[in-house]
Amino acid sequence: MTSNDGAKLGENGVQFEHDAARPLASGVGFTAQRTGVRDGLIVLVFLALIAAGLFASLRPLTGFLVNRIPVAVDASLGEKLGALQRASGHVIEDARTAQVRELVQRDVLPYLGAVSDSSDAPLGLPRITVLDDAAVNAFALPGGEIFVLRGLLDAPAMNDDALVGVLAHEVAHALRRHAMRGLVRQHLLQLAAATLVGGLDAGTVTLVGGGLTLGDLAYDRSMEAEADEVAGLVLLAGHRPTEPLAKFLEEIDTMAAVPALVLNHPPGHERAARLRAMSASR
Ligand SMILES: [Zn+2]
Numbered sequence: 001m002t003s004n005d006g007a008k009l010g011e012n013g014v015q016f017e018h019d020a021a022r023p024l025a026s027g028v029g030f031t032a033q034r035t036g037v038r039d040g041l042i043v044l045v046f047l048a049l050i051a052a053g054l055f056a057s058l059r060p061l062t063g064f065l066v067n068r069i070p071v072a073v074d075a076s077l078g079e080k081l082g083a084l085q086r087a088s089g090h091v092i093e094d095a096r097t098a099q100v101r102e103l104v105q106r107d108v109l110p111y112l113g114a115v116s117d118s119s120d121a122p123l124g125l126p127r128i129t130v131l132d133d134a135a136v137n138a139f140a141l142p143g144g145e146i147f148v149l150r151g152l153l154d155a156p157a158m159n160d161d162a163l164v165g166v167l168a169h170e171v172a173h174a175l176r177r178h179a180m181r182g183l184v185r186q187h188l189l190q191l192a193a194a195t196l197v198g199g200l201d202a203g204t205v206t207l208v209g210g211g212l213t214l215g216d217l218a219y220d221r222s223m224e225a226e227a228d229e230v231a232g233l234v235l236l237a238g239h240r241p242t243e244p245l246a247k248f249l250e251e252i253d254t255m256a257a258v259p260a261l262v263l264n265h266p267p268g269h270e271r272a273a274r275l276r277a278m279s280a281s282r
Helices: 003-021 027-068 071-088 095-111 150-154 160-175 178-186 188-196 202-208 221-237 243-253 268-280
Strands: 128-131 138-140 146-149
Touching: 027 178, 027 188, 071 128, 071 178, 095 128, 095 146, 095 160, 095 221, 128 150, 138 160, 146 150, 146 160, 150 160, 160 178, 160 221, 160 243, 178 188, 178 221, 221 243, 221 268, 243 268
Parallel strands: 128 146
Antiparallel strands: 138 146
16 A cells, blocks of 8 residues: 555545534535435336336237237147146046037037137137046136036036036137236246347247246236136127026135135136126126
C-alpha cells in the first residue's frame, strides 16, 4: 500500500464520518428517505404492472402458439401416452366397452359441431379403451383417445345420461386441445422463442413433449369449466337430462377416497349447480 492510497483512504474516511455525523432528521436526510420510499413504490408498481401484463397475455399467447402447432402433434403425443396406458393396464373388451363406444358415437360426436370453432382439433371417431381398474376415472388424451376405468362404470349414481355427460366432458378436453394448451403454457418461453426464430414445428413440440407422462396433462379450472359446459350442451342437444350428471358429480364429492376424476376439478356441487343453471335457462 502506497502513501497515496493511505491519503485516499483518509479522505474517504473523513467523508464517511462526515456523512454519518449528519443528523438523520435533517431536511436533506428526510427528503432523501422519502424519495427512496417513493422510488421503491414506483418500482413495485412497475413490477406489478409487468406481472399483470404477462398474466393477461398468457392466455392469448398460449392460444396463438397452440394455433400454430399442427393438430397431428396432439395425435402423435396421445398415441405414445395411449400405448403406455394400454401396456400398463388390463384392457376390458366386453359388452360395456361396446356400450361406451356406442354412447360416444351416437350421443356425443354428432353434437360437437354445434359447440366447435375453428381453433378446435377436428376429431374423428376416437379410440376408446376400458381398463379393469376400480378407480372412478375417465380421461382423454391429446388427439382424442378416451380411457374409461371400470370404477366409473360401477359407480352407484352412474347411468347412460351421466356417462354421456362424462364422456362429452373428456371429449371436450381433446376437442379444445387442453393438454396441448397446458403443455405450451408450461414451456411458453421455449416455444415462443422457437416461434420468433421461425423454428416452431412439430419436431420442436414433440421434443418438448417427448418425456410427457399422463401426470403432465394438467388442466386448469377454466378448462374444466369449459369441458363441463360442452358436456351440458351435448346432453341438452341430444335431449338428454343434465340432472343425472349433476347428481353423479355431487355423489363423487362425498366419496371417502377422492376419485381421480375430480382431482383439479372445481367442487362437485359447483359443477352440478352450473349444469342445473344451463338446463334451467333452456
Ligand atoms: Zn376434466
